[in-house]
Each structure stands twice: as C-alpha cells, then as structure tokens.
Amino acid sequence: MSSPVEQITVVSSDGDEFKMTVAAAMQSEQLKQMLTDDSISIVKVPVENISTEILVKVIEYCQKHADHEAATKANGGGASDSEAEELNKWDAEFMKVDVEDKLFHILMAANYLEIKGLFDLACQTVADLIKGKTPKQIRKIFNLKNDFTPEEQERLSRQHNCSFD
Amino acid sequence: MLSADLPEEIVEEISMRLPVKSLLRCKSVAKSWYAQITNPSFITRQFEWSDSITKNRRHQLIFRLHNASLKPCISLISDLEPIDIEVPFPEKDVEYIFVYGQCNGIFCLYGVYGGDKAGEASLILWNPGTKEVKVLPASQNQPRDMVYIIYGFGIDPITNDYKVVRFGNLAFEGREQPPVEVYNLSTGSWRTIDSVVPAFRLCYPRCRAYLNGFYHWLTEDNNDKAILFFDFGNEVFGKIQLPPEIDQSYESNVAVVDEKLACAATYKMTNCRYEIWVMNEYGVESSWSKKFVIGPNPEFGSFLGFWGDDEILVENEGHLVSYNIKNQKIQRLEIHGVPKLFKVFDYLESLVSLKS
Numbered sequence: 001m002s003s004p005v006e007q008i009t010v011v012s013s014d015g016d017e018f019k020m021t022v023a024a025a026m027q028s029e030q031l032k033q034m035l036t037d038d039s040i041s042i043v044k045v046p047v048e049n050i051s052t053e054i055l056v057k058v059i060e061y062c063q064k065h066a067d068h069e070a071a072t073k074a075n076g077g078g079a080s081d082s083e084a085e086e087l088n089k090w091d092a093e094f095m096k097v098d099v100e101d102k103l104f105h106i107l108m109a110a111n112y113l114e115i116k117g118l119f120d121l122a123c124q125t126v127a128d129l130i131k132g133k134t135p136k137q138i139r140k141i142f143n144l145k146n147d148f149t150p151e152e153q154e155r156l157s158r159q160h161n162c163s164f165d
Numbered sequence: 166m167l168s169a170d171l172p173e174e175i176v177e178e179i180s181m182r183l184p185v186k187s188l189l190r191c192k193s194v195a196k197s198w199y200a201q202i203t204n205p206s207f208i209t210r211q212f213e214w215s216d217s218i219t220k221n222r223r224h225q226l227i228f229r230l231h232n233a234s235l236k237p238c239i240s241l242i243s244d245l246e247p248i249d250i251e252v253p254f255p256e257k258d259v260e261y262i263f264v265y266g267q268c269n270g271i272f273c274l275y276g277v278y279g280g281d282k283a284g285e286a287s288l289i290l291w292n293p294g295t296k297e298v299k300v301l302p303a304s305q306n307q308p309r310d311m312v313y314i315i316y317g318f319g320i321d322p323i324t325n326d327y328k329v330v331r332f333g334n335l336a337f338e339g340r341e342q343p344p345v346e347v348y349n350l351s352t353g354s355w356r357t358i359d360s361v362v363p364a365f366r367l368c369y370p371r372c373r374a375y376l377n378g379f380y381h382w383l384t385e386d387n388n389d390k391a392i393l394f395f396d397f398g399n400e401v402f403g404k405i406q407l408p409p410e411i412d413q414s415y416e417s418n419v420a421v422v423d424e425k426l427a428c429a430a431t432y433k434m435t436n437c438r439y440e441i442w443v444m445n446e447y448g449v450e451s452s453w454s455k456k457f458v459i460g461p462n463p464e465f466g467s468f469l470g471f472w473g474d475d476e477i478l479v480e481n482e483g484h485l486v487s488y489n490i491k492n493q494k495i496q497r498l499e500i501h502g503v504p505k506l507f508k509v510f511d512y513l514e515s516l517v518s519l520k521s
Binding site: 108111123126132134144156 | 170171175176178179180182183184187190191192193194195196198199
C-alpha cells in the first residue's frame with residue numbers, strides 16, 4: 001500500500017509541470033479514478049492535449065471548487081444561498097476569457113478530464129455566446145463554412161422563415 | 166474563432182442548452198447543424214434538458230375562452246410581460262376555441278368559425294415555438310355537432326406517437342353513439358377503435374388533466390363523480406374514484422402536481438378554500454392523500470391549476486391570481502384585455518416536429 005498522496009503533478013502539453021492538491025484533482029473524474037486506484041502509483045500525469053495556458057485555468061477552477069466543497073462540509077452540509085451565489089459570481093468571472101478560442105479549449109479540457117461542473121459551465125457560456133447571434137456570426141465563431149447550396153437556402157428560407165445571414 | 170473543429174458530441178451539448186428560438190436560427194448555420202437540430206433524439210434531449218432546469222417556473226399559456234363580445238385570445242405568462250399570441254387557425258374568423266391539451270410543447274386546439282365560415286370548424290396541432298401548424302383531417306364518422314364530441318390529446322408512451330382521441334358525450338341519451346376514433350400524428354389519419362366508453366356526463370368542460378400517456382376528465386354518473394381516463398398506450402377507457410372524503414356537492418377539478426394526478430376540491434363559503442388530494446400511486450384509489458389545504462382567502466375563486474409544484478393559479482371575478490403555497494404570497498397577474506373564462510397550461514417550448 002502506498003502512502004497517502006497529498007499532491008499530484010500534472011504536465012501540460014508544453015512540458016510544464018504543475019502541482020495540484022488531491023482535493024482539487026478529485027474534481028476531475030479522470031484524475032479521481034487514477035487516485036483511487038491503488039494499483040497505480042502516481043508520479044506525474046501528462047495531459048497531452050492541454051496547453052499550459054489552459055491547464056493553469058483548469059487547475060484554478062478545480063482548486064476553487066474543492067475549497068468551496070471543503071468549506072461547505074465544515075459548515076455541516078448545504079451551502080447557504082449567499083455562498084452559492086458567491087461561487088456562481090466567481091464562475092462567471094472565471095469564464096470571462098479574452099479570446100473565444102480559449103473558451104473552447106477550456107471546454108475540451110473539461111471534457112477530456114471529465115470535470116462536470118466546468119464542462120457544464122463552459123457549455124452554457126458558449127451557448128450564451130451564440131444566443132442572439134446571426135448564422136453568419138455563429139459560423140465565424142465556430143469556423144464553419146456555409147455549405148448549403150443556393151437552392152437549399154431558398155427552400156429552407158421558405159419553409160422556416162429563416163435567414164442565412 | 167475556433168482553431169479546430171469541435172467534436173459533434175460537444176456541439177450537441179452546447180446546442181442542447183439553447184432556447185428554441187436560437188436553435189431555429191442555428192439550422193441555417195451549416196448542414197451538420199441542420200441535421201443535428203432536426204434529429205428526433207436531439208429534439209427529445211433538448212426538451213428534457215429544458216424541462217429539468219425550468220421545473221418550477223415554466224411559462225403558462227392562458228387561453229381566454231369564448232365570450233360573446235370578445236375574440237379568443239392566447240397569452241403567454243412568465244416572469245416578464247405577458248405576450249399575446251395570434252390564434253393560428255387556417256381561417257380568420259374564429260369565434261370559439263377549445264383547447265384539448267398540451268404535450269411536449271404541442272397544443273391541440275379546436276376552433277369554431279363565424280362569419281363566412283359559420284358552422285365550420287378546424288382541429289389543429291400547433292407548436293408555438295416553431296410556429297408549425299397541422300390541420301387534422303375531418304373524420305367521416307363523426308357528426309358535425311361538436312357539443313357532443315369530446316377530444317383528448319396525448320402521447321402513446323410506448324411508440325412516442327402523438328395521438329388525439331375522439332368520442333361522444335353520453336349525456337344526451339337517445340342519440341346514436343359515434344364510434345371512438347384515434348388520430349395518429351405518424352400516419353396523419355383517424356381510425357376507429359374498439360373501445361367502450363363507460364357511462365358518464367362531463368362535469369366541467371374546462372376540467373381536464375394529462376399525465377404520462379393518460380388523459381383525465383372529471384365526470385359524473387347518477388350524481389356520483391369520478392375521473393374518466395383514456396389510456397393512449399392501450400387505447401382503453403377507465404375510471405378512477407375520487408377520494409371518498411371529498412364533499413361531492415362542491416366543485417372539484419383534476420390537475421397534475423409533482424408529476425402526480427391530483428384532485429382539487431373547492432369549498433365555497435364566504436371565501437373559497439381548496440383541498441388538494443394527490444394520488445401517490447397512479448391508479449391505486451387507496452393511495453389518495455390530502456396534500457394541501459389552502460385558504461380561505463377572499464382572492465380565491467375557480468381553481469385553474471398548478472404552476473410548478475409550489476404555486477396555484479385561480480380565477481377570481483375576472484382576475485387571474487397566483488398563490489404560492491410555500492410563502493403564501495398572493496399576486497394578481499397582468500393579462501391583457503378582460504379576462505373571464507381561463508384555461509391554463511404549463512408550457513415549455515420545444516422543437517417537436519408535426520410532420521407525419
């Protein structure tokens with residue numbers, strides 16, 4: 001039996017190493033599986049498709065949420081409304097990234113590491129980004145081409161009263 | 166701008182969180198998005214997601230029923246300003262609307278025309294979210310006299326097909342009973358079924374409730390009130406007895422709360438008081454239990470239904486009133502125009518398609 005682990009090291013695709021507390025790592029189902037499996041002795045976990053920039057953000061999220069969980073437990077159970085609201089505010093600020101691309105990478109990282117809270121948060125943030133945008137603007141965000149033929153566009157417009165712009 | 170393509174599953178997770186209005190627009194983004202958004206299993210996932218996050222605060226769609234001097238009107242009530250919605254019938258001059266139910270964002274409406282088309286009527290399915298309308302074909306068998314015809318709308322839980330049932334009101338004896346018919350959205354046509362309708366007299370035409378593939382009406386037979394139901398899966402009728410403790414001389418309503426069948430008895434004295442009974446185990450008459458006693462309160466009149474699991478909607482002398490059972494907060498809700506006869510529906514937008 002290995003001695004209890006307090007920290008693990010994750011390595012970004014850029015080769016940079018970061019320490020994470022076990023509590024923070026447990027926010028990720030992937031990392032949690034590794035930590036709870038006695039047959040694996042963890043030294044360093046490489047996360048091949050997550051860059052340093054994104055990994056730093058992800059770890060920040062995990063630590064914050066781990067701290068919140070610990071504080072809630074210490075208070076004997078449910079988070080108060082104000083504590084929950086404070087966390088929501090923090091989440092909203094956290095998701096304010098300067099470049100949309102970063103948002104997608106955080107989403108992919110959350111998916112890869114199976115961090116449910118962050119995945120849901122990122123999905124909702126992207127959804128909120130799309131709401132109210134025109135198809136043209138959405139294509140730009142997702143780097144998509146308009147692959148409808150003019151006839152198809154015509155037919156769809158008539159059917160659904162929609163615009164392609 | 167995204168530097169690499171997002172996997173389809175992730176695009177789906179994002180799309181699922183969008184409102185219907187945005188999704189309709191997203192259909193024009195690219196072919197892959199169009200395919201995803203029109204996929205029936207995505208439509209179901211999106212609706213279920215939406216359902217799970219709006220559990221206690223859905224929109225209410227209020228139908229102001231016929232009134233000699235006012236045109237029928239539909240209002241969408243939420244936490245914001247009420248929005249009036251145009252009645253989407255094929256002909257313009259609609260004098261009366263009957264609403265036969267709402268499932269997964271689809272309404273079943275019956276409109277009776279006046280003016281040039283007096284005496285004619287249309288039965289339609291309508292998705293207010295996508296604005297799609299489907300006019301149901303007239304049935305060969307049924308007499309045109311709609312007073313005696315009853316409709317119910319629901320989903321067959323086994324096939325997930327939307328169905329409309331149509332049968333005669335036995336209140337008027339001596340008339341030949343028309344056969345019971347069922348319409349399937351999947352086939353776009355009516356067929357006769359071999360079901361016997363138990364003897365009944367419709368109590369309060371406004372009073373109906375739909376739950377999990379079963380449609381319910383409050384009926385009476387020889388002064389004995391009971392709940393008549395139609396099972397959309399097995400296509401049979403049945404009866405459920407009311408809780409014996411309810412005083413049947415007072416008005417009762419069927420409703421749904423907390424995904425259970427409920428019976429709301431209105432005790433009218435100086436002020437109204439409601440007793441809400443819930444059938445904890447569907448179909449098991451011994452499982453009726455009294456869940457709420459609400460009031461008396463001068464603001465209470467006719468019971469209309471539940472709004473989520475904590476609020477009730479009632480009509481009082483032309484006003485629509487909401488009452489929160491948990492915090493006892495009472496509110497008059499703004500409705501455009503003069504409200505008198507209301508019918509409310511717990512409504513959530515969906516992308517469900519009406520194609521046969």
